[in-house]
Amino acid sequence: MSTQNEMTYAQAIKEAMCEEMRRDENVFLMGEDIGVYRGAFGVTQDMYKEFGTERVIDTPISEAAFVGCGIGAAVEGMRPIVEIMFSDFMSVCWDMILNQAPKMHFMFGGKVSVPLVIRTASGCGTGAAAQHSQSLEAMLCHIPGLKVVVPSTPFDAKGLLKSAIRDNNPVVFLEQKLLYRTKGMVPDREYLIPLGKADTKRIGTDCTIVTYGRMTQLSLKAAETLSNEGISCEIIDLRTLLPLDRMAVLESVKKTKHLLIVHEAVKTGGLGGEIAAEVAESDAFYYLDAPIKRLAAEDVPVPFSAVLEKGVLPDEEKIASAVREVVG
């Protein structure tokens, strides 16, 4: 019989890496201050002790070079996990993420593959302001050849990261800063969660909430409140954003006839548009009893002041009222 352990999201991520590094010597980890410093969020604590500084490598502050180095090593058959401290810093190595890693397999006619994972901390709520708080997944989802993953629980984080490491494509794995310290049960036995499959985190009948990452947790709370009011929410946690599990969304919408999309990224140009469009383009359109609604951050750079930061972000209450509006 398999047992479960309670652990944090950060620990689950670390366990996934450790297991894969034990299993496959081609897996290694690179990034800024991931050794003795433990990473800016403590995720890689003590890993260098088990695997040595040859496999848990502190890099110079040169994201473009070390992500590029990861790509080159991947092409040569290794399986690098590269950590970019904050997802906002993808900006300084964007060429590697946009033009190099995801295009090589295709451009080179399928002969080269790039089994690379880029782990990076995403999201706001920490008071780190406009250059350290963004949720940039929508930009990543516009890059064919890439896969994009955002876990919402320790269980998902571990299973998805293990799959990402074994995947033969570049995967950007967006960790949710504010979830790092949250806890959940994780089985003892090894398990994998396939990329590309959404997870229904709550079954309901009146309104579908499509979301991912930290907003899944807030949506679950809002759903509790709403259930006391007699509104039954179904929550689809996308988990993998690219490729998107279209069917999971469409089926739920056909059932509940109402759709709210929630994300932490700014609304304009966010992934909410993609999801809304998938529904509005499909036969699920005919089932909709009300307009679709997107709840997302205000279209402003993330402000520093706590009142402002909270003010521009979706929260439990805003989710609940958005659902009321949709079903109302």
Next chain:
Amino acid sequence: MSTQNEMTYAQAIKEAMCEEMRRDENVFLMGEDIGVYRGAFGVTQDMYKEFGTERVIDTPISEAAFVGCGIGAAVEGMRPIVEIMFSDFMSVCWDMILNQAPKMHFMFGGKVSVPLVIRTASGCGTGAAAQHSQSLEAMLCHIPGLKVVVPSTPFDAKGLLKSAIRDNNPVVFLEQKLLYRTKGMVPDREYLIPLGKADTKRIGTDCTIVTYGRMTQLSLKAAETLSNEGISCEIIDLRTLLPLDRMAVLESVKKTKHLLIVHEAVKTGGLGGEIAAEVAESDAFYYLDAPIKRLAAEDVPVPFSAVLEKGVLPDEEKIASAVREVVG
């Protein structure tokens, strides 16, 4: 009485720059090979002769530095126009575009402004393959603080670029490679086209086509074909993608009750999602007689071979059949 001149899209862009440079000595131009080489697409031909190499400046191949330099000069009161040869190369200076230019005004409490224009050549169809053919506007439209413009005619190009140069915000001006040599009438007298306003390029009753850039021209042709079949298309050319002219879209959709969105960028994560969502979220939703449809490039890196490149892109015929499907 004002007269008109026939000129190419490239010439119109050049005229806009020349007029603004004559008007305001703070305006200057920087980029790779824009002097004697005339720019990769010939847009800046002979400008260095009139304005000198002090105002039409060939840069080292260091996009991050010279875009950053443009930002710094803008902050100090100049009005730089910075050319990035291909929009794909925004990747190597993405930090400037994502984290620096658009956030300074906000982060610094409104005291600093960044009157910068980034001109860059966008789009495919030239056989330049995956790293020289992308349409990346959707990523830009996810950045609050930025404005994003894509002209579809010489007339629009000139009027929009002049407004962009006078705007006190960073504006990314995406020029359409395959339109550079197309011709149109441009008035002699000075004119400006306000940013943020869409233009109805064709009035119709049966289906709204929301599009921009080169796809506007293809949509106009498709609309001709369709009008022979008795289908009347209304074509909304967005012109400015950020901020988006929501109202223009919604009003047209309410009238025609059908919506096709066309863009050259890959479909997933493209701006089509944003437009579809705006409609599906609004009261225009209730007017729709059929699901919305997006027609966009296939979700693949742009392939080299002409047959493949053509195959993955929307064209006149695909637009016509998409309209038929929507209204059918």
Next chain:
Amino acid sequence: MNTARKNMDETISRKLLKNMLLCRKFEENVQYYFSLGMIHGTCHLGIGEEATAAGTCGALLPDDDMFATHRGHNAAICKGIDINHMMAEIFGKSTGVCKGHGGSMHIADKDVGILGANGIVGPSLALACGAAFAHKRRNEKCVALAFFGDGATNEGIFHESMNLASVWGLPVLFICTNNTYGMSTHISKVMKDTNLIDRAVPYKMKSAEVDGNDALLVYNTVKEARSYAIENSEPVFIVEDTYRISGHSKSDANLYRTKEEISEWKKKDPILNLEKQMLEAGLCSTEEIRQLEAEAADTVKAAVAYAIESPYPKVEDIYEDVYAE
């Protein structure tokens, strides 16, 4: 160097000392209120590095532009920011220099030539090129100055900006605050040649290295570099060697260095350093120093009071500053 000390200028040294004391008190208070949970977010203190800020910014004139890093409190104070409004910013108040939008990592005030601290490691160099470009074009006799750390010199933007400034002859002062660590990572782990000044070689750029814990020396070096940059329309690269006594940020558990190393450097405290020099030169008395310390403490106390009393910004106003008119 020794001449610099011998000919110690009373006004200058007093100004530098005052500024360093203000920096120290300011940051100690920030640290304190941060630990109480009254300051949100993270913050990067420069305790121990005050001489680099005071000496460097002290040599600038008001019209000179300064671009700072994530660790930018000291530089802003020494460039002449109003510390009430800066403290209010760090407390996230509407009276903050940035209306509470920026916080500790994004202090800016164009009115005194502070064109912003930056949360991204590196871009300050390129932005300073642009400001210097504008100055040069307008024939203004001033410079743009970029602060950055030793770690930042490994970023591509360092190279691109150094190259651009040198080939275009831009009057930029590139100031590398070399505290030998990028977060936890010692300089020797991330570059083969740790002699940072060698990094100016490929650009044929004038360069200098100074003891960054000697405020007067820093001041004199930067002052000279400033004149050189303006007269020759050329950039200058300066390495200021110092040490960060405080941790990198709130996530720092100081696991990467020894207590001994920290205490060694505490002995070289730049404030004590200058005080000693001034006492020796007979430029002030111990009493006067206590007096200056007390003044700094009072000023900062008032700033904290101002910050605490100030109202929070309103979410309703959030769209006001996304776009300029």
Next chain:
Amino acid sequence: MNTARKNMDETISRKLLKNMLLCRKFEENVQYYFSLGMIHGTCHLGIGEEATAAGTCGALLPDDDMFATHRGHNAAICKGIDINHMMAEIFGKSTGVCKGHGGSMHIADKDVGILGANGIVGPSLALACGAAFAHKRRNEKCVALAFFGDGATNEGIFHESMNLASVWGLPVLFICTNNTYGMSTHISKVMKDTNLIDRAVPYKMKSAEVDGNDALLVYNTVKEARSYAIENSEPVFIVEDTYRISGHSKSDANLYRTKEEISEWKKKDPILNLEKQMLEAGLCSTEEIRQLEAEAADTVKAAVAYAIESPYPKVEDIYEDVYAE
């Protein structure tokens, strides 16, 4: 250098000459079919630069990895690509080495260690670091080699990669093909110190500069560098001075240089150069050279025929290679 010539190795020099002739014929044909409109897109020819490709790649072994630039035909040929499939690629055919997905700017063939030409200026350096990292980790006695131009040395990624390779001791050969122009822009307009070899100084990296129109000299230099890199687990930076006789690409109207400059360099043609050396050393006769030329022409002719006869790829298959299994 002179010793290199004196001890000319017949096999080597013949191989280099054959490869250069193949390059030249190949590109002349590409240019011709491009002008006929039978080749789509743009292409960057390296006519005049054959010795850099032949000498450099000639010194590599099959297991060494090579990363090329936008101007990558010659490098691919000299690293041992099948030219039928390369020509087919440039014609956009399904039999192309990249199935018609990449074209002229993205020639790659992992089977012979060609890890791709790149449309972006600069990244080849970083990618090569990664391949070298893998070799080092697996204790393989081979190198990764990155080609890049003089213009590319102004990109940030140049600096980051040079730094990374030097501090981590990665066996990378950084090969700067210095044709003194980045498109139209002469090196003296974009760097103050045009002595490119100085760019290795801050990294304490071993470096060398060679006449890039002397294939044997290039060969010997790279061969030595290769051994050094493997033995010491260190990168080497090599500047190969040469000249691009052809225009930058189809958009080039040659407005930035004089006809005289071009003809001066035509006199230094690397192929004539080697032929002369071989004749002088008595390693071959004029007749044999004509013979080799004819062979190259035939081989390329066959490649063109193969390309033209090959079918176009099918749009229906386009999703096959977006993701790996």
